[in-house]
Amino acid sequence: MDTTKALLFFLFNFLFVEYSFAQLCSDSSCRKGEPMIRFPFQLQNLQHKSCGYPGFNLSCDASNQTVLELPNSGQFTVQGIDYQMQHIWLNDPDSCLPKRLLTLNLSGSPFSGYFYQNFAFFNCAFDYTKYKLNPIGCLSGQSYTVFASSSVRAISFLESRCNLISSVAVPVQWTFAEPVATSDLSEDILLSWGTPQCGRCESRGARCGLKSNSSTDTVCSHVSRRGLPRGARYAIIAGAGVPALLFLVGFLCCLCSKVKRFTRRHLPIVDPASSAAVAPQILITTGGLDSSIIQSYPKTILGESRRLPNPNDSICSICLSEYKPKETLRSIPECQHSFHAECVDQWLRLKASCPVCRNSPDSKCTSIDIQDS
Structure with a gap:
């Protein structure tokens, strides 16, 4: 933090000096x-x-x-x-x-x-x-x-x-x-x-x-x-803009890294079976399925007709968003409940049960990719 403050102080003073000099020569x-x-x-x-x-x-x-x-x-x-x-x-x-x-x-x-x-x-x-x-x-x-x-x-x-x-x-x-x-x-x-x-x-x-x-x-x-003369503008850009750009890139990289770590530790999950499904809650649990098992579950790439294994499922019960053409869905074999692949993959890594009926999926199902026409 001290290094960041020092860099900000240096950058501010540098820009101030460049700006003041340009103003004096106007x-x-x-x-x-x-x-x-x-x-x-x-x-x-x-x-x-x-x-x-x-x-x-x-x-x-x-x-x-x-x-x-x-x-x-x-x-x-x-x-x-x-x-x-x-x-x-x-x-x-x-x-x-x-x-x-x-x-x-x-x-x-x-x-x-x-x-x-x-x-x-x-x-x-x-x-x-x-x-x-x-x-x-x-x-x-x-x-x-x-x-x-x-x-x-x-x-x-x-x-x-x-x-x-x-x-x-x-x-x-x-x-x-x-x-x-x-x-x-x-x-x-x-x-x-x-x-x-x-x-x-x-x-x-x-x-x-x-x-x-x-x-x-x-x-x-x-x-x-x-x-301002073009030469003065180039001098200000080279002298002040480059350090500012490097600082901004470094700051954004650091910020993105912290956001990713925070998201992984505190990811909000919507429980569709709960009466408070609209209000995401933090689910801290272990005992989810392995990635290899999750990837073996059937996937569906929706076409314009948006035909699903279960016609009554038109909304992803995890993110509460309506399905759209070209989106990839994954179904749980035993209950045939479908969800966005990204949503259910994340759910099953944390909890080994269907988000809707709470049944435990069968880990022996083989993968089937379906292209809806």
């Missing part, structure tokens, strides 16, 4: 409405470290917004992720993206701009309201206004009236054939990644993942409706 998010996070990204505190690729760590801030930290530029909020195109959209958590763009440095990260457009930043003190210019409000003050432009004509106009702050290559979402005069640069910036190459795998409806925890090689696995 798609997750910081909150409803936030981008869904999966490989190559890994959401800290919600997904296991091995669920992501190195350099793709994300986290949830105090407002449960998804955050990406660039090594040389600080934290940015994640606005969206396209796993097929391998694109990610970022913005500033303090709602002043142009300020972050002035110092943006993507070195040390796996990301780069998909489209770049050069913008010149100017600090101006003139009254801009008479011109169609769009200022950057979060960088401007009461006595000055900051503008950013990628238009050659606008830059030429501002250069003669303002101080140049900086020229920056901005990773925009798309480039303009004819840039607007000025922009507040509040729209999300678009970055992409080249490694790991999982876009093609995603486009087939599959999922990327690390081949092993000791390497950065990736593998593409098909996904079940529940979201």
Whole structure:
């Protein structure tokens, strides 16, 4: 019993660990409405470290917004992720993206701009309201206004009236054939990644993942409706299903053996001559007939007509079941009472008398097999 408990405890813990690991690597998010996070990204505190690729760590801030930290530029909020195109959209958590763009440095990260457009930043003190210019409000003050432009004509106009702050290559979402005069640069910036190459795998409806925890090689696995990769399902089946199956087979074999021993010792027998025939009772007796004697009694294989030596016997008096075609019956020679062969064989091994009339059978009768037509 102690061994069985130990095996059950081990099996439970093994299945729990496998299930927990699979859950940790399933798609997750910081909150409803936030981008869904999966490989190559890994959401800290919600997904296991091995669920992501190195350099793709994300986290949830105090407002449960998804955050990406660039090594040389600080934290940015994640606005969206396209796993097929391998694109990610970022913005500033303090709602002043142009300020972050002035110092943006993507070195040390796996990301780069998909489209770049050069913008010149100017600090101006003139009254801009008479011109169609769009200022950057979060960088401007009461006595000055900051503008950013990628238009050659606008830059030429501002250069003669303002101080140049900086020229920056901005990773925009798309480039303009004819840039607007000025922009507040509040729209999300678009970055992409080249490694790991999982876009093609995603486009087939599959999922990327690390081949092993000791390497950065990736593998593409098909996904079940529940979201587990096929490789993970096979690992769980092989790791947990096989031990569970072996344990179940062993347990059933042990249970069947005990049931058989119990049945042999405590087999309920119906006594038809008793007034309590419907309620089986345990008959403990010795003095039954030998198997060789029992086998010498005549047998009948019923046909469709169910014709019996004694026409009044249509029900087996031992099991109380009606005879059916193709069943094998055995008759006691002296009284011609018939019973199911299995039932009467069992009875006569325990008690050397007819279950109905209680007469002792004649052990000298020879065997006769009758095929009813």
